[in-house]
Amino acid sequence: MTDNPKSGRRDLAVRLRTARKRTTAQQKWLSRQLNDPYVARARAEGWRSRAAFKLIEIDDRYKLLRKGQRIVDLGAAPGGWCQVAAERIGSTPADTRIVAIDLLEIEPIPGVDFLQLDFTLPEADAILKARLGGAADGVLSDMAANTTGHKKTDHLRIIGLAEMAAQFAREVLAPGGFFLCKLFQGGETGQLITELKRDFATVRHVKPAASRADSSELYLLATGFRG
Incomplete structure (x- = not known):
């Protein structure tokens, strides 16, 4: 058996032994997870999620993360991006340089100041800025709204989150900073861009290659903030 992510699949599929107890949608999701080479690799390498490889690939290509930076991670759970960022910028408990926020709780990560709070609440901005204590060098956003099943509504919700994240980035980034956020293909992204x-x-x-081929997910990367 091989878990080479470049092949896009595992040679042998993991069989679902509990299929009878699950709905069809649950079976499909679990099958995809069990047979996803990035999921297996994340477990083997100690990353909290397969999403870690998305940031690793983007950073390897565009060289966003550097030692000594200050980073904000919006929609941080379960913490894969925080892990990557902390390692690459050298954030430690003694010198914490990452502030992260999510609705969901995450297990503590060394070098990450985590806030369990809804980013869309009016008070979230001020709390994050206070915890950051100054300008940021980068704002990461892997936020995604819960889906309703209605494509237009779901797309508007993800665009709304991206616009909020972009506005926050403009308020906290130092000149030269970067902003990376999740979007989905199609729809009204023109104004944001x-x-x-x-x-x-x-x-x-x-x-990134770690984004599933059948997913409309993509990322918008803005670099060289003018201030």
Whole structure:
């Protein structure tokens, strides 16, 4: 058996022994998880989620994370991106340089100041800024709204979160900083991209290999914040 992510699959599928106890949707999700090479690799390497490989790939290509930076992670649970960022910027309990927020609780991560709170609440901005204690070098957002099953509604919700994250980034980033956020292909992203192009030197779409091929997920990366 091989877990080489470049092949896009495992040679032998993991069989579901409890299929009779699950709905069809649950069976499909579990089958995908069990047979996903990135899920297996994440477990083997100690990452909290397969999403860690998305940030690793993006950072390897665009060199976003550097030692000594200050980073904000929006929608941090279960903590895969925090793990990657903490390792790459050198954030430690003695010198914590990452502030993270999510509705869900996460297990503590050394070098990460985590806040369990809804980012969309009016008070969240001020609390995050106080915890950050100054300007940030990067804002990461892997936030995604709970789906309703209605495509247009779901897309508007993810765009709304991205716009909130972008506005927060403009308020906390130091000149030269970067903003990375999750989006989904299609829909009304034009205004968001136009606004980011006004405030950042470069704006591009990025789809890392760790994003599932059948997913419309992609990331918007804005670098060179003008301040």
